[in-house]
């Protein structure tokens with residue numbers, strides 16, 4: 001029996017009121033479902049040397065933030081700007097990256113947050129992984145409970161009502177899908193690297 005080599009995925013996220021942290025947990029669960037995947041999460045508001053080290057050693061980083069005022073939350077922007085030394089050195093170059101966001105409204109301008117997260121990855125020379133799901137809930141026979149019910153391609157987008165802590169099951173399922181997809185593609189990427197070096 002062959003054992004899949006281990007890859008490391010880190011989810012770097014912020015959550016002000018707990019909705020996005022539930023999505024981060026779902027992304028982690030999806031990633032862990034792929035054999036040989038080590039998964040950690042870091043709260044970008046509480047970065048210390050150990051957390052930066054985790055990110056630097058990761059094979060893939062999945063960024064997550066709620067959408068606040070049409071973009072990533074301020075705390076996420078503080079984190080992003082704190083990566084500038086790594087940008088300068090291109091420390092994260094060729095790691096895989098992906099992203100997820102969450103907001104109170106169906107749109108809520110989440111697309112801008114996903115674009116921002118993908119730009120951050122591009123500035124670091126990272127390889128962006130799309131959601132890889134067809135849009136759900138877009139025909140008369142489709143369901144609001146479909147995966148990717150909000151129809152994003154760039155990453156996972158979720159809608160959570162502002163006044164309750166719950167996150168929609170379809171959005172959690174979509175987030176699990178994203179984690180699994182990033183894990184699978186990270187294994188493929190690492191195997192390709194190993195083949196080139198061999």
Ligand SMILES: Cc1cc2nc3c(=O)[nH]c(=O)nc-3n(C[C@H](O)[C@H](O)[C@H](O)COP(=O)(O)O)c2cc1C
Pocket residue numbers: 014015016017018019020021066067068069070071102103104105106107108109160161162
């Ligand atoms: C400061 C602030 C700005 C917000 N801006 C938006 C927004 O632009 N669009 C939207 O749909 N919801 C907006 N919301 C709602 C949040 O996106 C929503 O409550 C989300 O679930 C919060 O995620 P969290 O619990 O992880 O913090 C905003 C909330 C706050 C606190």
